[in-house]
Amino acid sequence: MRDNSVVIIGGGQSGLAGAFAARDAGLRPVVLEAGERTVGSWPEYYDSLTLFSPAGYSGFPGAPFPGDPDNYPTRDEVVAYLDRLAAGLDAEIHTNTRVTAVEKDGTGFLVHTDADVQLQTSAVICASGSFTNPHIPDIPGEFTGRLLHVAGYRSPKQYAGQRVVVAGAGNSAIQVAYELAEVANTTLAVRRPIQFVPQIRAGRDMHYWLHTLRLDLLPPSVLKRLIRGTPVFDTGIYSNALMSGLLDQRRMFTRFDGDQVVWADGTGERVDAVIFATGYRPNVAYLTGLGALDNTGMPLHKRGLSLTHERLAYLGIEFQRSFSSNTLRGVARDAKYVVRAIADGRDTARTRLGSV
CATH class of the missing domain: 3.50.50.60 (FAD/NAD(P)-binding domain)
Structure with a gap:
C-alpha cells in the first residue's frame, strides 16, 4: 500500500465496523458521513421498529449491546448504542460530508466530497448503506392515492x-x-x-x-x-x-x-x-465514473472485495458473505475480512473481473 490510510464512506453501523477493523489492523481510518451523526439511517426508520435479534446477539465484538440480553432493542436504543461506539473510536471522522465521486489516482484513489474537498487515499471501503436508495418495483399504470x-x-x-x-x-x-x-x-x-x-x-x-x-x-x-x-x-x-x-x-x-x-x-x-416494503439497493452512485458497478448500479464484488479495482471494498451489502452480513451482529466479521485482505494485499488476485 502507498500509505496506511483508508477512506470509509459512511458512518453508520457498517462504517463504524470498518473503522474499528482498520484501526485494529494498523491502518488509519478516515470516516466520511453524510449526516450529522455517525448513526447511519437508524433515526429515519419507523417509530415502532425493533430488532428481530435480541440484544445478546446484536452487538459488535467486545462491545455488547447494553441491557437485558433477551430484550429486542428499539430503534432509539440502536441509535444510542452507535453513538457510544463512535465516541469510543479513535479515528478521524467527518460528518456532514457527502462523497460525490471516487476516481483512480495512481495506485490509490481520489475521493471528492460536496464540501469541495478532495482526499487522497490508498484504499476505499464503501459503507454508505442503502436506506437512501429504496427500491420500488415498476408497476404499470398511475396511482392517484x-x-x-x-x-x-x-x-x-x-x-x-x-x-x-x-x-x-x-x-x-x-x-x-x-x-x-x-x-x-x-x-x-x-x-x-x-x-x-x-x-x-x-x-x-x-x-x-x-x-x-x-x-x-x-x-x-x-x-x-x-x-x-x-x-x-x-x-x-x-x-x-x-x-x-x-x-x-x-x-x-x-x-x-x-x-x-x-x-x-x-x-x-x-x-x-x-x-x-420492497427492499433497498446499495447507495454507491459515487462509483459510477470509476467503472466499479454493473449496468444496474450494483457493485461488482466477491465477498465484499471489488472485482474491478484493488483496495476497493464494500460493507453492509445484503448477503455479502453470509446471512448476517448487513446486520449489527454480522457486519464486524465482514469488516475484519475485507480490511485484512486490503492490509495484506490479498485482494489483488480477487479483483480481476471474471475470477468469481
Missing part, C-alpha cells in the same frame, strides 16, 4: 380508518402491516406467501440456534439453495393476525388504475395508500 416506500413511513396514526396496501413479504412489511391493521383496513400484497420462522424454538430465540449451529456464517451460494424468499421471524402474533382475519394477505396486484389497485384476478379496488 398516497404512494410511498417504507423508508418514508413513521407511524400508523395518519392512516386511521383508511384502506391501505403494504407490498412486500419481509420482516418490515409484516411489522408495518400488523400495526397498521390495528387502525386501518390493511392488506399485505405478496408475490409468494410469507415464510414464517418461529422466533422461539425449544425455549431459545432463533438467533441462539443461528449462532450455535453456525448458520449465520453460511455463504450466499449455500443460502440461495436453502432459502427461497425472505424468512420472517414470528412469535405467533403475525401468523395469528393473518389467520384471524385482522390482516389480509393477497397475491401482488398487477397494475394501478387511478385511485385503484388491480388485483391478480382482474378486479379493481379503491385504496387510500400503498406502502412498498
